[in-house]
Amino acid sequence: MNLKLKFLFCVFLFYFIKLNAQQDWITPFEQNKNQTCTYHQCIAFYKALSKSFPKLVKVNEIGPSDVSYPVHEVILSSEGFDPRKAKQKNKLVLMINNGIHPGEPEGIDASMILARECCLNPQLKSILKDITLVIIPIYNVGGSLRRNSTTRVNQNGPESYGFRGNMQNLDLNRDFIKCDSRNAMSFTACFQKWQPDVFVDTHTSDGADYPYNISLITTQRDKLSKPLSEFLFGEMLPKLYAQMALQQDEMVPYVELKDIPENGIYDFLETPRYSTGYTSLFHCLSFMTETHMLKPFAVRVESTKRFLHLLLKTSYEYKSVILQKKKESIKYEQSKSEYTIKWKLNDLIADSIEFRSYPTMNALSPIIHQAIVRYDKTMEAKIKIPFFNHFEPAINTKIPAYYIIPQAYHQITLRLDLNKIQYTTLSQDSCIQVSSYRIDKFASPEKPYEHHFLHRGVELTEIPTMQCFMKGDLLIPTTQFARRYIIECLEPQAADSYFAWNFFDGMLQRKEYFSDYLFEPMVETIFKQNPELQSEFTQKQAQDTLFSQDGWEQLYYIYSRSQFSESSYMLYPVAKLY
Numbered sequence: 001m002n003l004k005l006k007f008l009f010c011v012f013l014f015y016f017i018k019l020n021a022q023q024d025w026i027t028p029f030e031q032n033k034n035q036t037c038t039y040h041q042c043i044a045f046y047k048a049l050s051k052s053f054p055k056l057v058k059v060n061e062i063g064p065s066d067v068s069y070p071v072h073e074v075i076l077s078s079e080g081f082d083p084r085k086a087k088q089k090n091k092l093v094l095m096i097n098n099g100i101h102p103g104e105p106e107g108i109d110a111s112m113i114l115a116r117e118c119c120l121n122p123q124l125k126s127i128l129k130d131i132t133l134v135i136i137p138i139y140n141v142g143g144s145l146r147r148n149s150t151t152r153v154n155q156n157g158p159e160s161y162g163f164r165g166n167m168q169n170l171d172l173n174r175d176f177i178k179c180d181s182r183n184a185m186s187f188t189a190c191f192q193k194w195q196p197d198v199f200v201d202t203h204t205s206d207g208a209d210y211p212y213n214i215s216l217i218t219t220q221r222d223k224l225s226k227p228l229s230e231f232l233f234g235e236m237l238p239k240l241y242a243q244m245a246l247q248q249d250e251m252v253p254y255v256e257l258k259d260i261p262e263n264g265i266y267d268f269l270e271t272p273r274y275s276t277g278y279t280s281l282f283h284c285l286s287f288m289t290e291t292h293m294l295k296p297f298a299v300r301v302e303s304t305k306r307f308l309h310l311l312l313k314t315s316y317e318y319k320s321v322i323l324q325k326k327k328e329s330i331k332y333e334q335s336k337s338e339y340t341i342k343w344k345l346n347d348l349i350a351d352s353i354e355f356r357s358y359p360t361m362n363a364l365s366p367i368i369h370q371a372i373v374r375y376d377k378t379m380e381a382k383i384k385i386p387f388f389n390h391f392e393p394a395i396n397t398k399i400p401a402y403y404i405i406p407q408a409y410h411q412i413t414l415r416l417d418l419n420k421i422q423y424t425t426l427s428q429d430s431c432i433q434v435s436s437y438r439i440d441k442f443a444s445p446e447k448p449y450e451h452h453f454l455h456r457g458v459e460l461t462e463i464p465t466m467q468c469f470m471k472g473d474l475l476i477p478t479t480q481f482a483r484r485y486i487i488e489c490l491e492p493q494a495a496d497s498y499f500a501w502n503f504f505d506g507m508l509q510r511k512e513y514f515s516d517y518l519f520e521p522m523v524e525t526i527f528k529q530n531p532e533l534q535s536e537f538t539q540k541q542a543q544d545t546l547f548s549q550d551g552w553e554q555l556y557y558i559y560s561r562s563q564f565s566e567s568s569y570m571l572y573p574v575a576k577l578y
């Protein structure tokens with residue numbers, strides 16, 4: 001073979017191999033635009049990609065799921081795959097989470113295409129020098145294996161898909177703080193290993209009809225630390241919206257309605273049980289894409305891919321600003337002496353936004369014989385509507401220097417360890433003057449919610465106490481990176497505190513009682529020692545008829561205020577040390 005022929009043969013061989021290899025990387029979605037891949041197809045795809053591009057792609061198991069198949073991470077980087085080195089080299093970490101609700105699978109397929117493009121497209125490949133892209137291919141593994149074609153009743157494709165609940169029937173997008181599932185524990189370890197700077201969780205919407213393909217939840221602006229919040233809402237977010245519009249795929253804030261779009265949309269306050277509520281506690285710019293359920297699946301995948309692509313490019317463009325603002329946010333949080341643990345919407349203030357809408361009308365339903373909303377999809381109108389996105393502090397708390405947690409609450413220690421919380425343990429048994437909470441009031445639902453009876457409406461009194469702790473109890477300083485997580489978890493009035501999620505329910509029940517015939521003769525002595533109690537009791541007896549007719553209630557009133565009542569009842573065991 002002469003030199004020219006040899007050259008031509010080599011060129012042919014190169015393209016033949018490349019073509020064949022590329023065919024391996026065609027996703028099931030690209031073969032049939034109304035299909036989403038299965039868990040096994042998805043992992044096999046990434047492993048094949050990693051085999052072909054070992055210096056760019058690595059697939060790891062990050063831990064168990066609720067079934068025998070693990071949760072994976074796919075790392076895309078041209079500078080190695082070590083999280084510590086990524087931080088040392090000042091790389092920005094962007095994490096994409098897919099398939100938390102496997103019936104909403106656009107992100108699963110879009111991320112596979114994006115990963116392939118990162119390997120083949122020179123421009124995207126060059127970004128991987130500065131950005132480490134971490135993709136969780138399918139988070140809810142068990143749910144993705146509960147494949148069916150009916151559970152997303154109002155959704156336009158794909159032909160089959162996974163189920164929202166995992167194999168325990170938990171919604172994993174309510175599990176980030178409480179970590180009931182092994183998936184959540186695996187995610188927490190992975191998230192804390194990388195401590196990403198930007199995070200996105202991919203979903204499909206339910207609810208109203210409107211022309212947009214995609215809507216976006218962004219970390220609530222009042223909750224995010226100021227330096228990051230100012231940058232995100234002042235610069236990055238307007239750019240993301242503008243760039244999507246330039247690509248003929250206009251985006252709108254997530255459409256949370258009171259009734260119909262014309263009356264305005266409400267910002268979504270994501271508490272830490274949600275992915276973005278959790279990730280933003282760690283100064284991570286967080287987003288949730290919600291494609292519109294009535295658009296064809298192919299359009300939704302394309303739209304999700306467009307946003308992921310844009311987020312990657314925009315994160316790259318703003319890399320040094322984001323890293324700088326993150327540092328400033330950590331510092332800013334440390335300088336605060338108070339922290340807002342509960343927010344309330346101010347519905348007197350609203351931004352005005354342009355909204356493309358289908359006009360709505362009420363029609364009489366022949367089925368339910370009631371009025372029901374109909375959208376007129378033959379018309380599209382651009383209207384100005386209010387966007388209620390201002391939240392104000394409802395409850396603030398003073399930040400202590402330390403929290404002390406008795407080691408008995410080992411389920412909490414496990415979660416603190418997963419979240420890389422720094423703490424020391426007491427070297428000896430010690431009685432310490434601390435500040436404690438007496439729980440005065442709380443409400444719980446009648447039916448369980450996500451495997452718990454989530455407490456709400458918590459009222460408490462902060463009291464100085466001398467509390468005795470044991471060698472090995474945990475002393476947690478609040479001057480650390482995870483300061484916001486610590487406060488959100490340990491302040492009982494916070495929406496997703498461990499108190500709210502039932503980790504401390506033992507203290508809400510008495511363990512000892514009294515016998516009325518034996519306690520009644522003791523009252524005379526109790527009153528002699530405590531005349532104030534006697535006067536309060538006599539006053540109540542005189543004023544409260546029901547009370548004066550209930551013997552047990554009267555004795556309980558005295559017992560619960562005497563030295564015989566156990567002091568741990570309704571006393572929140574986590575102490576604050578200022």
Ligand SMILES: [Zn+2]
Binds near residue numbers: 101104202204
């Ligand atoms: Zn969802």
